[in-house]
Amino acid sequence: MSQYLTEKVQEKRKAIDLSHHLSDLSRARATSPLKGLARYFGRPDLISLAGGMPNEAYFPFAAISGDALVPDSFSLASNQSESSLSWFWKLFGSRKEKTTSISIPKYPATKDDITLKVALQYGTATGLPQLQKFINELVGKIYQPAYSDWTTLVQTGNTDGWGRAVTTLCNPGEAFITEDWTYPSALAGSAPHGIHPVGVLMDDQGMRSEELRKLLAEWDESVRGCKRPHVMYTVPVGQNPTGVTMGLDRKKEIYDICVEYDVIIVEDDPYYFLQMGSYGAKLDRASQAMHADPESWLSSLAPSYVKYVIDYQGRVIRLDTFSKTIAPGSRLGFYTCNPRFAERLERAGEVSTQAPCGFGQSLIAQLLTTWKYEGYVRWLQGLAVQYKSRRDFLLDALREEFHMQVSVGTTSSWKGCTVYTASAKPKTGSSRMLEKRAYGSKALFSLVPPTSGMFVWLKLHFENVPGFQPDEEPNTMEMKLWVKLAEAGVLIGPGRYFASDQEDASPVDGHFRIAFSYASEEDFTKAVKIFGEVLREFFQEQ
Numbered sequence: 001m002s003q004y005l006t007e008k009v010q011e012k013r014k015a016i017d018l019s020h021h022l023s024d025l026s027r028a029r030a031t032s033p034l035k036g037l038a039r040y041f042g043r044p045d046l047i048s049l050a051g052g053m054p055n056e057a058y059f060p061f062a063a064i065s066g067d068a069l070v071p072d073s074f075s076l077a078s079n080q081s082e083s084s085l086s087w088f089w090k091l092f093g094s095r096k097e098k099t100t101s102i103s104i105p106k107y108p109a110t111k112d113d114i115t116l117k118v119a120l121q122y123g124t125a126t127g128l129p130q131l132q133k134f135i136n137e138l139v140g141k142i143y144q145p146a147y148s149d150w151t152t153l154v155q156t157g158n159t160d161g162w163g164r165a166v167t168t169l170c171n172p173g174e175a176f177i178t179e180d181w182t183y184p185s186a187l188a189g190s191a192p193h194g195i196h197p198v199g200v201l202m203d204d205q206g207m208r209s210e211e212l213r214k215l216l217a218e219w220d221e222s223v224r225g226c227k228r229p230h231v232m233y234t235v236p237v238g239q240n241p242t243g244v245t246m247g248l249d250r251k252k253e254i255y256d257i258c259v260e261y262d263v264i265i266v267e268d269d270p271y272y273f274l275q276m277g278s279y280g281a282k283l284d285r286a287s288q289a290m291h292a293d294p295e296s297w298l299s300s301l302a303p304s305y306v307k308y309v310i311d312y313q314g315r316v317i318r319l320d321t322f323s324k325t326i327a328p329g330s331r332l333g334f335y336t337c338n339p340r341f342a343e344r345l346e347r348a349g350e351v352s353t354q355a356p357c358g359f360g361q362s363l364i365a366q367l368l369t370t371w372k373y374e375g376y377v378r379w380l381q382g383l384a385v386q387y388k389s390r391r392d393f394l395l396d397a398l399r400e401e402f403h404m405q406v407s408v409g410t411t412s413s414w415k416g417c418t419v420y421t422a423s424a425k426p427k428t429g430s431s432r433m434l435e436k437r438a439y440g441s442k443a444l445f446s447l448v449p450p451t452s453g454m455f456v457w458l459k460l461h462f463e464n465v466p467g468f469q470p471d472e473e474p475n476t477m478e479m480k481l482w483v484k485l486a487e488a489g490v491l492i493g494p495g496r497y498f499a500s501d502q503e504d505a506s507p508v509d510g511h512f513r514i515a516f517s518y519a520s521e522e523d524f525t526k527a528v529k530i531f532g533e534v535l536r537e538f539f540q541e542q
Helices: 003-009 024-028 035-040 086-092 129-143 158-169 184-193 209-217 248-260 294-300 339-350 358-401 476-488 521-541
Strands: 063-069 099-105 151-155 175-179 196-200 231-234 264-268 316-321 333-337 403-408 418-423 445-447 455-461 509-515
Touching: 024 158, 024 339, 063 358, 099 358, 129 151, 129 333, 129 358, 151 158, 151 339, 158 184, 158 231, 158 264, 158 316, 158 333, 158 339, 175 184, 184 196, 196 209, 209 248, 248 264, 294 358, 333 339, 358 418, 358 455, 358 521, 455 476, 476 509, 476 521
Parallel strands: 175 196, 175 231, 231 264, 264 316
Antiparallel strands: 063 099, 151 333, 316 333, 403 418, 418 445, 445 455, 455 509
């Protein structure tokens, strides 16, 4: 029996001591002198003359309030016409939204009230108590951590969360493990500290476990120039940029390898609740069963690394954010991790952001405590349906614009994936296109439909561009095409930005990341038409 199964059947234990992973910077952090006074706050008999806190009577807000949408604002129907882009028309169209009013007063009416007196004052890096309580309920019910002393801590979004985590764990000159395509800001945030990424090949579930084991087992410090990595940064659900989703068995495999080689996993999971399943043709969608209630929907989601059947040691630092589920401008997220790491991350927060913005904390805390756990989960389920409809609409539009051949990938990061390969579709009555049927049969790009997240990841087949020379400067073709698209009015993400090693990026296979999260249905249709025209011209006339 493997060790994680042995641990599962036993009573939950505390996280093991992993403090040897802390960086020199993290070890040197002491409690902020002024923040150390906060332990005395809250005593009713205390007269505080120590802190430089403004008097709340001078805050220019007597209360803040808003009209919040109700948790069931978005339909759970799988019908494209009923649910597609309904948020857009509700927010910007003529329909009337169902709302409930929320308000945060300056002073409390009861001891449990969220107030501006507290929210707008200097606060601790742990966040508002009411928000902490809700987050703990959410983590306990949904993620179900495997060890007994798990801890949560607020941060200002997952980019900040990773920035604190990587400097807490890594010293300058060290490397961290990640997918071979990954979130650019995670790379940019670590680079100035002299901490660099090492990519691992992916497939239809993200990072490949056998490739991870090979990397760690064959690590040669004399060749690599640094010691074997002891930290992994991963986006396992809605992997950015590829959109793939890692299941339970793969996570167990990777976790076991990380235990064997003593690697800490930083799980950046902003798209966890935007899991949408596989893409199918329009006719197939009508028969797809929807989960009747939020709890059955939650149980269908791929689990987090912190789940009780995986992280029995407390070696995962999970990053959650409200950016994708409520609003990016709130700049609010949270860690779930073992208490030793949480304490060090808190020390880092005390002398940087101190705490997330009080306006954002108070409004979101009031919203969540008004909705309650059940209401928030219903909201999340509605969002998942909306984003699934968006993904389906964009992929349908691409299938209308191009001829798509479906196959199973056999090489590289798409091994085992269902791959859609696009070629030009001759226009009826166009003599120019009809004369180029041979050209039209050549692959222009390939994609794997995303199963989570907000993006479609395209691979361009530049080897089919007339006169293409594979020895030319890497990514020249990708950027040429990207500029043509931008000048034609469509802006998408250049693939090179997402490469864990830009120097090793292939000059033959360019990539683009296309977001389906924001534009209107009309703009999607227009953008795909422009994309088709520019791409056909580019592959024909180069």
